[in-house]
Amino acid sequence: MNTELLLQLTINGLIVGLLYGVIAMCFVLIYKSTQVVNFAQGEFLLIGAWICWATLVWLQLPFWLGFIITLAFMTLFGILIQAIFLKPMIGEPIISVIMVTIGLSMFFQALMKWIFGVSAQSYPQVFETSTVTIGGLNVELAYIMSLIFSFLMMAGFYWFFRYSRMGLAMRATAFDQQVASSLGISVSKVFAASWAISAMVSATAGIVMGMVNGVSDALSFIGIKVFPAVILGGLDSIVGGVVGGVIIGVLENLAEFIDSQYLHVGNLYTIAPFYVLLIILAFKPYGLFGTKDIERI
Template identity: 50%
Template sequence: MEYYLQLIINGLVVGSIYSLVALGFVIIYKATKVVNFAQGELVMVGAYMCFSLTVQFQIPFLLAFVMTLGFSVILGMAIERMILRPLIGEPIISVIMVTVGLSSVLKALVQMFWGTQLRAYPPVLPQEPVFIAGLPISPVYIAAFVLSVVLFAIFSAFFKYSSVGIAMRATAQDQQAAQSMGIGIKNIFALSWCIAAVVSSIGGVILGNINGINSQLGHLGLKVFPAVILGGLDSLLGAALGGLIIGVLENIGDGLAKDILGLGGFREVAAFVILVLILMIRPYGLFGTEEIERV
């Protein structure tokens, strides 16, 4: 029982990171109706940038973290202005394919500057585990979960109460109506990419402190995609819950596969097995908006 409780706790931590990255997927989709397949590479770039500032330039971690967020804002704005804005009005599939190409470019740049070997962050928090209900939990796990919950609460309040957040929700609902009310659609698009880059970088830094980083970190975007589908592509709450559910099911499924079947590596495919089941039962996810066409 303690073993499976530990799996659930680890799944909640990993799932909270999935939720952050899924939030970036949802924000871009809500604003532009585009699925960003470079989301995982944004996670990787943010993680490597913070690592480089901390280890190579010997900048204190907190300052390096803030500088990484600033870099993420600039990166998100540059991607939207130089790559995606010229594609406004083009078929959605063309924009999606551009994000696929962007993911390859970002991965190649990371391998060019930092290589492919595993790199570890210097310890930021104490290494001694904290015992909760008799279970040893690493302080970095607790910090990761708390930070993810706090950030989700902040973004939820931002979208619900701030004028900019309301403008983004209006743009997602109806771009033409929002533009007729004086909302700058292009600025909303740029802001959505900036926010997506920021939350991705935060997720990358958290993961880097837990498991280290390498050039395969970009694959996280594909692992998070089932969480986005489960919650619904246009639901912030769905992104949060979907990430937590996928994280827990992934860890428990991997544990059961090892104990009962003696199979290892199920964790790598668990999310995609869940994705197939989701699409068979609820194609629009738990909280997604079902589109009904009348003829």
């Protein structure tokens, strides 16, 4: 057994898994506060990464400025998407809401392909790329950056929902919309804010992933990979999203290890999470931390 490879893959899994966790967190944020299952989460990553890339390469701006422009754009973008496309869908059956987000995902994916092309583009050198040795293992600096980013985002989310006014308003809205609005919380503002935050944080995750692997269409597939993570963690639990993301990330890499060492079937890496997803849905559909649906007649 190749212990070194196993260890390397596990660490990779943890790092990628934490990024999945951040994206899962954004997904859960939208689901919890607005009851929308966002199939276009991957496109937030894609659009954010491309916009940032365009400001760096086409406009030749310094990274910090491009980053701020991207964040501002994504905030506006999230608010507009919610106001134009999802506000009219409030109260519609869940199938329709899902289909609207699928339509959005299709539209923006094709739009990005049209504007930026299908081939992967790499980011210009923003930070010094080098590898650091930690405990005998070579870890790329970009990975460490993404690790720090993930922890920062999680801490930020924790602070936001624990102490900030808006975060508390969001939790109240998620708990009961009617009660929240009767207490003076503007529900439409909360909806807009949750889409804006989700788009912004997802875009940042997209930029981080783009720096490691290059920006391409593949980024939008992350939005689909997030589903096993959120279902495993429980659809309406932010902690669950993070835990699910880490588990799926590690599992992916373990599947890669088993595949390359023993089975040699190839491509197990991408498909394993979906088998896990089916198993979870068959036995524990509400995930590890999700609240069980109780229906009254």
